[in-house]
Amino acid sequence: MIRPTRHTSLITSLIAIGAALVATLALANPASARPLGQTPRAATAAPVAATPPMGWNDWYTFFCDVNEQLVEQTADAMVSSGMRDAGYRYVNLDDCWAASTRDANGHLRADPTKFPHGMKAVADYVHARGLKLGIYEDVGTKTCAGYPGSYGHVQDDADTFASWGVDFVKVDWCNVPFGDFPGLSQQQVAVKLYTAYSQALKATGRPMFFSICEWDPKLRPWTWAPAISNMWRTNNDYGSQWSQTLANLDQEAPLAQYAGPGHWNDPDILMVGKMANDTESRAHFSAWAMLAAPLLAGNDLRNMSAATKATLTNREVIAVDQDPRGAQATRLSHTDAADVWIRTLANGDRAVMLLNRGDTTTRISTTAQAAGLPSAGAYAVRDLWAHRTAESAGVIAASVPAHSAALYRVSPLKDGAGDYPPATEVDVDPQVPPAYPGSDLHVAKAGQTITTVAGFGDDGRTAVTDATLNLTGPSGWKIDGRPVSAPAVSTGKRLSGTWQVTVPADAGPGSYTLTGTATYRWGDGAHAATARTESTVRVLVGPTGSPYLSDLSWLSATNGYGPVLVDKSYFGGPLTIHGTTYQHGLWTNAVASIEYYLGGRCSRLTADLGLDDSVQGQGSVTYRISADGRSIYDSGVVTNGTPTAHVDVPLTGAQVVRIDVGDAGDGVTYDNADIAQPRLTCADS
Numbered sequence: 262m263i264r265p266t267r268h269t270s271l272i273t274s275l276i277a278i279g280a281a282l283v284a285t286l287a288l289a290n291p292a293s294a295r296p297l298g299q300t301p302r303a304a305t306a307a308p309v310a311a312t313p314p315m316g317w318n319d320w321y322t323f324f325c326d327v328n329e330q331l332v333e334q335t336a337d338a339m340v341s342s343g344m345r346d347a348g349y350r351y352v353n354l355d356d357c358w359a360a361s362t363r364d365a366n367g368h369l370r371a372d373p374t375k376f377p378h379g380m381k382a383v384a385d386y387v388h389a390r391g392l393k394l395g396i397y398e399d400v401g402t403k404t405c406a407g408y409p410g411s412y413g414h415v416q417d418d419a420d421t422f423a424s425w426g427v428d429f430v431k432v433d434w435c436n437v438p439f440g441d442f443p444g445l446s447q448q449q450v451a452v453k454l455y456t457a458y459s460q461a462l463k464a465t466g467r468p469m470f471f472s473i474c475e476w477d478p479k480l481r482p483w484t485w486a487p488a489i490s491n492m493w494r495t496n497n498d499y500g501s502q503w504s505q506t507l508a509n510l511d512q513e514a515p516l517a518q519y520a521g522p523g524h525w526n527d528p529d530i531l532m533v534g535k536m537a538n539d540t541e542s543r544a545h546f547s548a549w550a551m552l553a554a555p556l557l558a559g560n561d562l563r564n565m566s567a568a569t570k571a572t573l574t575n576r577e578v579i580a581v582d583q584d585p586r587g588a589q590a591t592r593l594s595h596t597d598a599a600d601v602w603i604r605t606l607a608n609g610d611r612a613v614m615l616l617n618r619g620d621t622t623t624r625i626s627t628t629a630q631a632a633g634l635p636s637a638g639a640y641a642v643r644d645l646w647a648h649r650t651a652e653s654a655g656v657i658a659a660s661v662p663a664h665s666a667a668l669y670r671v672s673p674l675k676d677g678a679g680d681y682p683p684a685t686e687v688d689v690d691p692q693v694p695p696a697y698p699g700s701d702l703h704v705a706k707a708g709q710t711i712t713t714v715a716g717f718g719d720d721g722r723t724a725v726t727d728a729t730l731n732l733t734g735p736s737g738w739k740i741d742g743r744p745v746s747a748p749a750v751s752t753g754k755r756l757s758g759t760w761q762v763t764v765p766a767d768a769g770p771g772s773y774t775l776t777g778t779a780t781y782r783w784g785d786g787a788h789a790a791t792a793r794t795e796s797t798v799r800v801l802v803g804p805t806g807s808p809y810l811s812d813l814s815w816l817s818a819t820n821g822y823g824p825v826l827v828d829k830s831y832f833g834g835p836l837t838i839h840g841t842t843y844q845h846g847l848w849t850n851a852v853a854s855i856e857y858y859l860g861g862r863c864s865r866l867t868a869d870l871g872l873d874d875s876v877q878g879q880g881s882v883t884y885r886i887s888a889d890g891r892s893i894y895d896s897g898v899v900t901n902g903t904p905t906a907h908v909d910v911p912l913t914g915a916q917v918v919r920i921d922v923g924d925a926g927d928g929v930t931y932d933n934a935d936i937a938q939p940r941l942t943c944a945d946s
């Protein structure tokens with residue numbers, strides 16, 4: 262988003278000084294104070310933030326569209342969905358709850374249209390359901406969306422929140438008047454302002470969770486925020502793209518040492534239910550649990566799918582997040598394709614996450630020893646999504662589908678253990694070629710034949726017997742090849758086979774599942790067992806006719822602030838460049854990158870490119886367009902003064918078109934770049 266920060270003009274400073282005077286007067290004259298009783302409640306014994314907070318935040322689904330019905334209905338949904346019973350407590354309002362001005366006495370007030378009964382009534386409603394209320398403010402003169410900030414009013418605002426019965430305060434980092442702090446670095450200003458906020462909240466006497474939303478990782482909040490707050494952001498705003506989950510996860514790889522009971526790294530609000538699919542949502546939730554991250558759901562709790570609810574309420578995964586030791590996971594290994602993360606739990610168990618970062622199914626493995634567990638004859642490996650336990654001789658491995666994670670709780674087994682079936686692995690590897698040479702995108706076309714290799718391995722202490730492995734696919738898919746069998750598969754050994762899989766000629770776009778199924782016996786033949794793994798083949802079909810890019814589903818989209826927006830700017834209005842408004846297009850903020858699948862069907866792309874008129878700042882960006890990795894357009898530096906670029910580029914034969922918006926090397930402030938009327942010319946059928 263646009264952060265209209267760093268206003269150091271004289272006018273802004275004067276406004277701030279005036280505001281500070283009003284606040285001082287208000288404090289000096291308590292008679293002018295709030296209508297509600299200001300006496301803070303006595304502190305309760307319950308520690309704030311002993312484990313990471315769990316709850317909900319409205320921002321990424323509702324932005325400024327908030328009101329008391331939303332909060333109350335969300336509180337009801339938190340109860341009826343079972344989320345409260347699973348540990349969720351906070352119902353948190355983000356920006357835009359406040360009236361645009363303070364009251365005559367300088368106190369904050371809720372927007373009377375959005376909250377006609379006032380914030381105290383909303384808090385009472387939430388509390389009556391055994392839940393807690395969170396609210397949002399900013400250390401600057403205004404919030405990020407332009408509502409009154411706490412600068413010069415900190416104690417008064419903290420007292421207001423306490424008087425309303427607020428339990429959680431998120432404090433943002435927009436519109437900070439750095440000019441008032443000559444000689445101080447931005448980090449020093451942050452420490453000063455957030456320390457004052459922390460003290461003001463404490464001075465109210467009401468325990469309130471303090472969430473620092475200083476979103477600039479350059480200021481390294483993890484080095485100063487633990488002493489004064491309960492959580493702090495470790496990254497800038499993000500979105501629901503897989504790459505954004507990975508970026509925020511990666512950012513925390515070196516930060517484990519800063520988290521612990523009472524104070525937590527915050528990789529931002531959950532995107533469960535907002536990711537591309539349920540598998541990605543589960544992986545994202547697994548990762549946040551490993552990070553001991555705050556679990557603040559960011560979806561609409563009133564309308565969520567059964568899968569989203571099941572993900573958010575998976576108690577075994579929540580138990581990892583909420584483990585009382587509070588030791589954040591560390592990363593044991595990392596490549597572009599796969600990560601292994603380990604978290605030490607209070608009882609000595611290890612949580613192990615095998616994360617497939619990439620676009621194809623990958624076998625990922627580690628060992629109990631590498632996870633730091635003591636030497637033992639065998640280990641119990643509990644799959645926290647399948648809710649099943651198996652016994653391993655020490656290997657912890659799985660064939661992990663694209664963009665997903667396996668999550669285990671591993672503990673040493675005492676001698677003589679043998680109650681669990683042996684840990685086994687089934688892997689299915691459809692060898693779909695890349696969309697073009699060097700591409701990470703593996704998509705199948707209708708009619709294509711794909712060689713698929715599948716395997717079955719034993720990681721238990723003893724051999725399994727009578728093993729058979731087969732591959733099946735969706736109806737209409739032709740699978741050539743027979744099941745493979747072996748009388749026994751011993752520890753560390755693998756049974757494998759190869760099949761030829763043909764996509765039906767009339768297959769539509771979608772993700773299709775191939776299933777590898779192994780049947781075997783264990784425990785000296787006493788027990789029969791089945792193990793399965795699914796792998797997806799993605800089939801895509803290029804566009805027809807003359808569609809707008811913005812009407813198609815993208816392959817991937819990353820953005821500087823928040824998500825790439827379709828047909829509107831960040832402030833909700835239409836895309837506008839130099840006074841021309843556009844019905845169609847994409848709003849981006851550098852550094853952004855968006856890819857679309859063309860399947861070789863399109864010949865041309867036209868678009869108007871330029872910075873959006875909504876913020877006339879010092880933004881500067883570059884646009885680059887490439888087809889199958891080859892550059893076909895480069896705008897050079899574009900500012901608000903650059904005439905609109907009318908682009909018309911050939912795409913002939915390209916599988917993928919990609920548009921990159923760069924920051925022109927001067928940072929990302931005001932870099933709000935439109936891709937307006939982006940229109941393709943493609944084959945008609």
Ligand code: GLA
Nearest residue numbers: 320355356405406433476498
């Ligand atoms: C910033 C924060 C977000 C959200 C918005 C509200 O961008 O980082 O989490 O609070 O402000 O305007």
